[in-house]
Amino acid sequence: MSWSQFLIFAIVSMLLWMVGAVAAWKDKTKYAYIFTSLGLLIFFSYIVGMWITLERPPLRTMGETRLWYSFFLPLIGLVIYSRWKYKWILSFSTVLSVVFIFINILKPEIHSKNLMPALQSPWFAPHVIIYMFAYALLGAAFVMAVYLLWRSRKTLVSSQEMKITDNLVYVGLAFMTVGMLTGAFWAKEAWGYYWAWDPKETWAAITWFAYLIYIHLRLATSKNYILPLWILVVCFVLLQMCWWGINYLPSAMGTSVHTYGS
Amino acid sequence: MWSKLWRFKEGVTICCGLLIVGVILQLSLGSISWGLFAYPVNLIVALVFCVLLFAMYALRKKIYLFLFLQTYYAAVPTLFVVVFMTLIMGLTRQVPETMDAQDPMGFTYMLRSWPFVLVYFYMAVILGLVSIKHFLLLNFRQIPFILFHLGLFVVIVAGTLGSADMQRLTMNTSKETPEWRAVDNKGEVYELPIAVTLEDFYIAEPPQIKYVSKVHVITEKGLDKHYQIEVNKPIRVEGWVIYQYSYYMDSEQGMVSVLELVKDPWLPAVYVGLILLFMGAVFLFVNASSKEIKCREI
Structure with a gap:
């Protein structure tokens, strides 16, 4: 398995997800489940194939982490759909996933086969996979926030809808916390620091506290929906900064152990 | 207000x-x-x-x-x-x-x-x-x-x-000479109750590059043991955690393995x-x- 086969797997998965999303719109719940799951299965088999070929989990480069992100988005879409039957959620998760797949097709950021010794750790795979899962959940919360803000000009946001958003943030933050902690335990084993205020870590702290603003604000003013939703949008921008933005940030360049792919 | x-x-x-x-x-x-x-x-x-x-x-x-x-x-x-x-x-x-x-x-x-x-x-x-x-x-x-x-x-x-x-010191270990001095990032030298002698240092080749130091550790309290230190696999000796940090070739001492010693009570x-x-x-x-x-x- 290599990046050259990615195109085929990606196209098949995307088509299946699109069919699933359309089925959800048309209230064909059973087909929505089947097609989305099939797409996930095919996409995941590509990840597993890469894992076997590379002889390491595909988590090192930006391209490889995007692979997981593209996988987790429809998965979370499916979970939300199965719980709350939002017909549009699968379309949104598919669109987001397709964006990341296209970035990977156009800019795969290919890499060598070897892991640098510091990455040869049992903490490595859980750290990145849990983080990608958190990113995907918070990405779903962002989609929800944008949708609700866009719609709020016409219809009021319901407390039920806010509850879904809250839950996405809670679960996303729970995963983000575990991701940070696995990173801390790993860093202690590899470098002797559990937290060194490396630029990536500083931005992880910013993002973590920013999501806590949302949570506390929601608990403080449970009737106000618009401001928390806008905060969620800002949080997601900070999250992007933490994920890949710092690679281009002058204050972080050349100083982070987290810079990808070099 | x-x-x-x-x-x-x-x-x-x-x-x-x-x-x-x-x-x-x-x-x-x-x-x-x-x-x-x-x-x-x-x-x-x-x-x-x-x-x-x-x-x-x-x-x-x-x-x-x-x-x-x-x-x-x-x-x-x-x-x-x-x-x-x-x-x-x-x-x-x-x-x-x-x-x-x-x-x-x-x-x-x-x-x-x-x-x-x-x-x-x-x-x-x-x-x-x-x-x-x-x-x-x-x-x-x-x-x-x-x-x-x-x-x-x-x-x-x-x-x-x-x-x-928190103490974070580096120690340059070489073959056949026990080393118990370590320096902090300001260059100050500390004498530790731990002496380390390098027995072997090698770099394992692909697919998995590994830097391995085999060391002999003696302490004032009477510990006398052989260890293997790798990146991501530090050892723990009497409150100190010892990491593989770096290495270099020296014209006199031969291969020098740099270890990092961290104490964080x-x-x-x-x-x-x-x-x-x-x-x-x-x-x-x-x-x-x-x-x-x-x-x-x-």
């Missing part, structure tokens, strides 16, 4: 006041020297801080501020300024540990800058008070709440105060905090998927 009940306006004002005080302290006193907090000062400070927090909690009905600090109206503005100061840190290139800040506000060495430290300190006060409150109420629905707040409190307090006691306390946070995250996940998380307001 300042008439009961206090809301966001008061919370924001307190935070702004704190930032102004921080700036004044920074400009008049300069950056904070964490070295002053070395043992036993840090232990005393930590204990006094905890006692004061309990006292503040006990006086909450007499002094309204202490009650207010336990509300969301205090928490939200605090989180805003925490994000704000950390954001400045994320956008400012930080100088190496051995240097001093290059700007009057100390932002290039943020961890020693007064406004940053005061804001985190204020957050620690809130976390401490809220932990006490919910610990005493002991409502099982609030378990993730307590775990998160107490966990973060412990990590911040133990991590900050403990940093003064506060680490167990920090780990307690990290594990509390971990449990909090697990509970949050379980709770969020089962029922709504609600927290009573005073």
